[in-house]
Amino acid sequence: MSASYEAMWEKLNLDLPAHEGLLQVLGKFYGDIYLTQEGRLRGMEYLDFVLSEVHGLRIQELQEAKAQGRKIIGTFCVFVPEEITLAADAVQVGLCAGAEIGKDAAEKILPRNTCALIKSFVGFKLSRLCPYIESCDLVVGETTCDGKKKAYEIFEDYAPVYVMEVPQMKQACDLDLWKAEIGRFREKIEAVTGKKISAARLKEAIRLLNERRRVLQRLNRLRTAVPTPISGRDVLLINQISFYDDPARFTAKIGELCDELEARIENQEGVAGNGIPRLMLSGCPMAVPNWKLPYIIESSGAVVVGEESCIGTRNTRDLVDESGETLEEMLEAIAHRYMQIDCACFTPNRERLEHIVDMARDLRVDGVIHYGLNFCQPYAIEAFKVGQGLEAAGIPMLSIETDYSMEDVEQLKTRVEAFLEMVR
Amino acid sequence: MSASYEAMWEKLNLDLPAHEGLLQVLGKFYGDIYLTQEGRLRGMEYLDFVLSEVHGLRIQELQEAKAQGRKIIGTFCVFVPEEITLAADAVQVGLCAGAEIGKDAAEKILPRNTCALIKSFVGFKLSRLCPYIESCDLVVGETTCDGKKKAYEIFEDYAPVYVMEVPQMKQACDLDLWKAEIGRFREKIEAVTGKKISAARLKEAIRLLNERRRVLQRLNRLRTAVPTPISGRDVLLINQISFYDDPARFTAKIGELCDELEARIENQEGVAGNGIPRLMLSGCPMAVPNWKLPYIIESSGAVVVGEESCIGTRNTRDLVDESGETLEEMLEAIAHRYMQIDCACFTPNRERLEHIVDMARDLRVDGVIHYGLNFCQPYAIEAFKVGQGLEAAGIPMLSIETDYSMEDVEQLKTRVEAFLEMVR
Numbered sequence: 001m002s003a004s005y006e007a008m009w010e011k012l013n014l015d016l017p018a019h020e021g022l023l024q025v026l027g028k029f030y031g032d033i034y035l036t037q038e039g040r041l042r043g044m045e046y047l048d049f050v051l052s053e054v055h056g057l058r059i060q061e062l063q064e065a066k067a068q069g070r071k072i073i074g075t076f077c078v079f080v081p082e083e084i085t086l087a088a089d090a091v092q093v094g095l096c097a098g099a100e101i102g103k104d105a106a107e108k109i110l111p112r113n114t115c116a117l118i119k120s121f122v123g124f125k126l127s128r129l130c131p132y133i134e135s136c137d138l139v140v141g142e143t144t145c146d147g148k149k150k151a152y153e154i155f156e157d158y159a160p161v162y163v164m165e166v167p168q169m170k171q172a173c174d175l176d177l178w179k180a181e182i183g184r185f186r187e188k189i190e191a192v193t194g195k196k197i198s199a200a201r202l203k204e205a206i207r208l209l210n211e212r213r214r215v216l217q218r219l220n221r222l223r224t225a226v227p228t229p230i231s232g233r234d235v236l237l238i239n240q241i242s243f244y245d246d247p248a249r250f251t252a253k254i255g256e257l258c259d260e261l262e263a264r265i266e267n268q269e270g271v272a273g274n275g276i277p278r279l280m281l282s283g284c285p286m287a288v289p290n291w292k293l294p295y296i297i298e299s300s301g302a303v304v305v306g307e308e309s310c311i312g313t314r315n316t317r318d319l320v321d322e323s324g325e326t327l328e329e330m331l332e333a334i335a336h337r338y339m340q341i342d343c344a345c346f347t348p349n350r351e352r353l354e355h356i357v358d359m360a361r362d363l364r365v366d367g368v369i370h371y372g373l374n375f376c377q378p379y380a381i382e383a384f385k386v387g388q389g390l391e392a393a394g395i396p397m398l399s400i401e402t403d404y405s406m407e408d409v410e411q412l413k414t415r416v417e418a419f420l421e422m423v424r
Numbered sequence: 425m426s427a428s429y430e431a432m433w434e435k436l437n438l439d440l441p442a443h444e445g446l447l448q449v450l451g452k453f454y455g456d457i458y459l460t461q462e463g464r465l466r467g468m469e470y471l472d473f474v475l476s477e478v479h480g481l482r483i484q485e486l487q488e489a490k491a492q493g494r495k496i497i498g499t500f501c502v503f504v505p506e507e508i509t510l511a512a513d514a515v516q517v518g519l520c521a522g523a524e525i526g527k528d529a530a531e532k533i534l535p536r537n538t539c540a541l542i543k544s545f546v547g548f549k550l551s552r553l554c555p556y557i558e559s560c561d562l563v564v565g566e567t568t569c570d571g572k573k574k575a576y577e578i579f580e581d582y583a584p585v586y587v588m589e590v591p592q593m594k595q596a597c598d599l600d601l602w603k604a605e606i607g608r609f610r611e612k613i614e615a616v617t618g619k620k621i622s623a624a625r626l627k628e629a630i631r632l633l634n635e636r637r638r639v640l641q642r643l644n645r646l647r648t649a650v651p652t653p654i655s656g657r658d659v660l661l662i663n664q665i666s667f668y669d670d671p672a673r674f675t676a677k678i679g680e681l682c683d684e685l686e687a688r689i690e691n692q693e694g695v696a697g698n699g700i701p702r703l704m705l706s707g708c709p710m711a712v713p714n715w716k717l718p719y720i721i722e723s724s725g726a727v728v729v730g731e732e733s734c735i736g737t738r739n740t741r742d743l744v745d746e747s748g749e750t751l752e753e754m755l756e757a758i759a760h761r762y763m764q765i766d767c768a769c770f771t772p773n774r775e776r777l778e779h780i781v782d783m784a785r786d787l788r789v790d791g792v793i794h795y796g797l798n799f800c801q802p803y804a805i806e807a808f809k810v811g812q813g814l815e816a817a818g819i820p821m822l823s824i825e826t827d828y829s830m831e832d833v834e835q836l837k838t839r840v841e842a843f844l845e846m847v848r
């Protein structure tokens with residue numbers, strides 16, 4: 001896709017030779033991990049196309065949106081309320097954070113003991129390799145972990161950063177603080193876009209994003225079927241692309257894919273045999289192109305049937321109440337919806353432990369792999385309680401901590417295989 | 425001191441043989457680091473005595489207080505408002521967290537990549553070696569960092585834990601949240617002690633603790649003198665003991681020590697020569713018996729003249745406004761005072777950068793050593809901005825990350841000596 005987009009990338013001030021190298025590696029990696037799968041759904045062709053154009057056509061669409069006066073808002077976190085962005089006619093996109101790129105540059109301004117996701121987004125920026133961040137009018141950070149909270153203070157010297165405060169408990173005073181933060185975010189977005197958010201626009205944005213959540217809920221429900229009709233890799237990709245793609249188009253396409261899945265389930269067709277171990281992933285998010293662990297699992301004779309993660313059910317479980325009519329009612333509904341998120345940033349966070357056990361049972365899994373990024377303290381520490389909860393429910397758990405490097409692939413494969421021996 | 429206290433320690437369910445070993449190591453360590461100093465102040469005899477009785481006489485006092493119906497409240501953080509504890513006739517004490525004890529036990533329930541302070545307090549508890557925590561009716565945690573926030577969720581299975589939420593910004597909504605948290609803490613303390621906090625008692629507690637802050641402010645001001653009249657080790661010890669000792673007694677004793685310092689300054693006497701490099705420590709707290717870095721610095725031909733740390737100026741800089749008369753006015757004043765703390769848990773935290781430069785100038789330092797505990801992300805990441813601020817002010821900085829082990833002593837000594845060569 002390079003030739004036709006080169007002028008655009010140059011205008012975005014990307015490091016063209018390095019970017020070309022990145023696309024080649026990404027293409028090869030995607031081919032190996034995704035296109036080698038057998039019995040894939042026809043509906044995945046759309047996802048293959050979107051991924052192949054993730055730095056091309058989608059970026060071109062963003063430039064066209066900008067040319068029409070729309071603003072681009074980048075985020076790394078499911079707490080940033082996209083309803084508000086959309087209602088101000090802006091486009092919200094996830095930013096590049098899933099590859100070990102620019103690590104050396106990032107480690108010049110951040111400690112080495114920082115999680116891979118944070119070093120990655122800083123590295124992408126410093127290396128001029130993420131066309132999304134270069135398209136952004138605003139990058140919205142948050143205070144969900146010490147690493148991001150403090151990294152944004154440095155990152156704001158490189159990009160236009162705005163930080164939302166996410167509270168750490170779920171008391172009445174926390175909801176008040178979060179409502180104030182939603183209000184402050186609305187003002188910021190109105191200032192950046194120069195557009196007033198109307199009740200009608202906000203209502204439509206709530207509806208549109210709930211539809212996207214509903215179709216992903218539907219997708220996840222279909223995965224309770226035995227044999228599972230879709231690979232974990234493919235669903236991870238769908239979840240990843242939900243952060244980049246146009247919401248209406250994405251929802252329609254995933255709806256079609258779900259129709260295809262239903263037909264498959266009716267015919268008792270699956271991507272893997274009946275007896276193959278069914279695993280669930282739980283923990284830290286996996287951003288594009290961080291497909292390492294699902295690939296290891298699914299090339300070891302198991303299949304992933306659930307992702308308890310921000311790039312997974314944590315982002316789709318809860319809907320915004322659609323009954324509000326006034327702006328105030330809707331903003332209140334938005335505040336409530338986002339405060340239901342069971343992020344490890346909260347203390348206590350018992351809901352997450354309950355969700356994991358419920359999900360594992362619904363999906364009829366044989367085991368859970370808890371996935372932590374090295375130095376992600378909230379999920380690493382919470383893994384202990386997750387393990388206790390799963391043990392009490394009689395569900396085996398393997399806890400893995402890793403980063404984006406490929407150095408530990410063989411070691412991870414050995415551990416996953418040993419776990420599969422145990423759960424089989 | 426062992427013989428006379430053994431019955432008490434047994435009653436507190438300490439691991440007696442291991443505790444005896446700990447006291448011996450601590451005594452030897454203290455002797456080497458503290459008692460070898462030349463030209464010490466007479467006033468330090470009191471501190472030597474308190475430290476020698478830190479698990480003895482002071483614990484006996486706590487037991488006597490308990491026998492009189494007073495409650496013991498333990499903390500690890502300067503955000504826990506001692507005014508409220510004191511006003512309910514309870515005793516607030518810092519808990520053991522400065523030694524590599526019970527590390528193996530702690531690492532069974534916490535990730536290895538957790539900071540030494542957190543592993544230490546968990547380790548002390550699991551190993552039954554901290555008579556303070558065993559005396560506690562309540563341990564008050566907080567949400568200042570991911571590590572502590574999430575560790576308390578596990579720790580509450582071992583001790584009676586209550587967690588205060590410290591906000592992450594300093595906006596109006598954060599002050600509101602913090603006021604609500606102060607109110608919730610007051611209710612909790614009233615419930616635990618069974619005593620109502622009166623305006624008169626709270627006013628007296630505010631006055632008493634302000635007096636303690638004032639005497640420590642006076643001590644720090646006296647250290648601007650050249651040559652410095654007191655070693656950094658000794659002032660660190662004074663700050664450490666301020667968390668354990670009876671506030672009124674401590675304030676009186678440090679006042680006497682300051683009188684002695686003033687006489688010394690008048691005679692131009694110092695603990696170190698005129699030309700010796702003056703350094704300031706900045707960053708993470710150093711809990712008893714974590715004297716490693718000050719000892720390395722001061723045995724390398726330099727002297728420490730300031731501690732920008734929670735066990736240092738961060739805990740003493742700000743006073744509570746004493747003009748309030750009603751409970752509401754005083755609680756409001758307390759909320760304001762604690763929100764001035766320049767902990768790295770806040771974003772942004774520009775006040776700290778300004779305080780560091782101001783302090784370095786006031787103390788006429790030749791350089792700053794930024795001290796981070798391994799895996800303490802807030803201070804590790806903020807060190808980058810601290811370095812920028814100091815560089816702009818023309819003040820050299822050395823950034824050190826370490827833990828409580830002694831393995832890196834030689835390596836740290838080499839780095840400190842190289843830094844001293846540079847600043848000399």
